[in-house]
Amino acid sequence: MMSARLQYFKTEITAGLSVFFSVWTITFLYGHVLQRFGCSPSHWFTAICLLACSGCLISCLLIRQPFVIAPGLSIGWFFCHLLTQNQDPKTLFLGVAFSGIALIALSQMKLIRNTTQFLPESIQETINIGIGFLFIRIAIEQQFPDLHFSALQNIHTYLFIFTVASLAFYKATHIRLGLLFTVLSTIVLARMFQLTHWQGLFARPSHITTIFSLSQDPIQWLALTKQTLEISLFSLFDTAIGVFCLQQLQMTLKVPMQPALSPSYMSVGLNNIISGILLCGPNTTYIESTIGIQLGARKSLSIFIVACCFAIFLFCFPLGSMIPKELFRGILFFIGGSLITPLYKIRYKTLTANLLSVSMIAIMIWRKSIMDGLIIGIFAMVLQHKLNHTKIEPLIGYSALFSLIILALRLI
Numbered sequence: 001m002m003s004a005r006l007q008y009f010k011t012e013i014t015a016g017l018s019v020f021f022s023v024w025t026i027t028f029l030y031g032h033v034l035q036r037f038g039c040s041p042s043h044w045f046t047a048i049c050l051l052a053c054s055g056c057l058i059s060c061l062l063i064r065q066p067f068v069i070a071p072g073l074s075i076g077w078f079f080c081h082l083l084t085q086n087q088d089p090k091t092l093f094l095g096v097a098f099s100g101i102a103l104i105a106l107s108q109m110k111l112i113r114n115t116t117q118f119l120p121e122s123i124q125e126t127i128n129i130g131i132g133f134l135f136i137r138i139a140i141e142q143q144f145p146d147l148h149f150s151a152l153q154n155i156h157t158y159l160f161i162f163t164v165a166s167l168a169f170y171k172a173t174h175i176r177l178g179l180l181f182t183v184l185s186t187i188v189l190a191r192m193f194q195l196t197h198w199q200g201l202f203a204r205p206s207h208i209t210t211i212f213s214l215s216q217d218p219i220q221w222l223a224l225t226k227q228t229l230e231i232s233l234f235s236l237f238d239t240a241i242g243v244f245c246l247q248q249l250q251m252t253l254k255v256p257m258q259p260a261l262s263p264s265y266m267s268v269g270l271n272n273i274i275s276g277i278l279l280c281g282p283n284t285t286y287i288e289s290t291i292g293i294q295l296g297a298r299k300s301l302s303i304f305i306v307a308c309c310f311a312i313f314l315f316c317f318p319l320g321s322m323i324p325k326e327l328f329r330g331i332l333f334f335i336g337g338s339l340i341t342p343l344y345k346i347r348y349k350t351l352t353a354n355l356l357s358v359s360m361i362a363i364m365i366w367r368k369s370i371m372d373g374l375i376i377g378i379f380a381m382v383l384q385h386k387l388n389h390t391k392i393e394p395l396i397g398y399s400a401l402f403s404l405i406i407l408a409l410r411l412i
Helices: 002-023 026-037 041-062 073-083 089-107 110-114 121-143 149-153 155-172 178-192 218-252 261-277 289-294 301-313 317-322 325-339 341-348 351-367 370-388 394-410
Strands: 068-071 283-286
Touching: 002 068, 002 178, 002 289, 002 301, 026 041, 026 068, 026 073, 026 317, 026 325, 041 068, 041 261, 041 301, 041 317, 068 073, 068 261, 068 301, 073 121, 073 218, 073 283, 073 370, 089 218, 089 261, 110 261, 110 394, 121 155, 121 325, 121 351, 121 370, 155 178, 155 325, 178 317, 178 325, 218 261, 218 283, 218 289, 218 370, 218 394, 261 283, 351 370, 370 394
Parallel strands: none
Antiparallel strands: 068 283
C-alpha cells in the first residue's frame, strides 16, 4: 500500500515538473508579445507568473484533472491583434475581465454540461494549421524585418536556425528534455558571442499597475462590447478544443474521463477576471498538459506542482536578460511547424471541406487574425448543417450568434 502511494506521488511530481519545464519559456515568449501594450517587461513577467500560478491552482481545485490553465500564446497573439485597431490598451483589459464573467455564466448553462463534442475534428485540424502558419509568419517577420541577403549572414540568423534545428532533432529522437537542452545550449551560444548578458538569478517582483482606462464615449463602449465578445468567443473555442483534445488522449491511453468543459470555463473565467485586474492577456487550457498525462498524471496533484514551480519562478526575471530573442522566435517557428503537420490530412476530405479549410487558413494568415478565420468557419459549418438538415450542437449555434453580433459591431 505504501509502495503504491509513493509511486503515485513520484509519478505526479515527475509529470508536474515535466509540464512546467515544457511551458516555462512561455513566460518570456508571451511577455515579449505583450510588450507592445507599453508596460515594462518585468510587469509582464510578474503578471504572467502570477496568472499561471493562480490558473493552475484554480484548475487544481475546480477541474480536478491534470489540465493546466494559464496564459496561452495563441489567444495572447489574438489579444494583441486587437490593439492594431487603435483601441486604448487598458480598455482591452477591462474587456478581458468582462469576458471572464461571461465565461463563468456560460459554465453554469445546461448546454455546456451536455456538450460532448464542440467542433468537428476537421475544423479543429484547420484551426491548428491556421495558427501554425500564423506563428511561422510572425517568427519570420520578427527575425527578418528587412529581408535581404546580408541579413542571412549574421550570427543572429545562425542562432535562429540552430534553435529550430535543435528542437527538430530532439523531437525526432523523442528526447523529452529536448526543449530544456535547446534553451540551455542557445543561451550558452548567445553568451559566447556576447549577444546577451548576465544579471544574476533572482530578483524581487516588480510592482504591477492595475488602473483601467474608461471613456464616456458610447462608441468606445460599443468597441469594448465587441472586444469582450471576441475574447469570450475565442476563449470558448480555445478552451473547448483543449479540453476535448486532452479527453481524446485519455481515451487513447485507456484512462478516459468525462470532459471537464463546464469547470474549465469556470477556471478560465476566474483567471480572466484576475488577468484583467493585473493588466495581462486572457487565458486558455494548455495543450502541454498532454505531457503530464502521457507520463502518468491522473490527478490534479501534478498541476499543483506546476503552480508551485511558477510561484518560485516568479523571482527569476533576470534570466530573461540571458535569453536571446532568436530563441523565442525559433520556438515560435517550431511550434508553428508542429501545428501544420496535419496539413496532409486535408486531401482526404470532400471538396467542400477542402475549400472551407483552405479559406479559413488563408484568412488567418492574410488578416493575421485567428478570430476572423474562426468566424468564417462557424458560419460555414452552420450553413452546411442547415443545407444537409443535420443536427448541430447548440453551443455552435450560440457561437454563430456571438459571431454575428461581433460582425455587426465591426460595421459601426
